[in-house]
Amino acid sequence: MTRDQFEFKPQLLGQYQICFSNEYSALTSKVVSLHIYAGANLQVKEGANEDQMTAVYQTVLDMVPEINYINDAQEYFKIRDERHLQTIASTKARLLATTVIKCIVIISTSAIGILLLKQLLEQKSRR
Numbered sequence: 536m537t538r539d540q541f542e543f544k545p546q547l548l549g550q551y552q553i554c555f556s557n558e559y560s561a562l563t564s565k566v567v568s569l570h571i572y573a574g575a576n577l578q579v580k581e582g583a584n585e586d587q588m589t590a591v592y593q594t595v596l597d598m599v600p601e602i603n604y605i606n607d608a609q610e611y612f613k614i615r616d617e618r619h620l621q622t623i624a625s626t627k628a629r630l631l632a633t634t635v636i637k638c639i640v641i642i643s644t645s646a647i648g649i650l651l652l653k654q655l656l657e658q659k660s661r662r
């Protein structure tokens with residue numbers, strides 16, 4: 536699983552569209568996690584200038600991007616963990632299926648061997 540981040544800062548006001556394509560890998564599905572931050576940024580100090588803001592408030596505003604990054608990282612790791620659990624479950628199911636098939640093959644081979652040996656011994660005892 537890869538993680539790519541893109542940042543787009545529009546130059547003009549208006550509506551934008553986001554398109555995702557999976558045309559190069561149509562056999563596998565993809566999970567896309569999308570976080571859009573739009574509108575006025577919290578660091579824009581509307582109604583207050585630099586002199587009016589306290590140091591604590593400025594510190595909180597400076598922490599917002601880092602907190603958003605931590606939230607995004609937690610979401611990514613949660614999705615990654617869920618995907619790994621799905622992989623473990625499917626591997627366990629395949630392992631169980633192959634084990635059952637191998638047991639059936641071994642039992643069948645043994646039964647066929649016993650029947651063939653029994654027939655061979657019966658044919659020799661008739662002669």
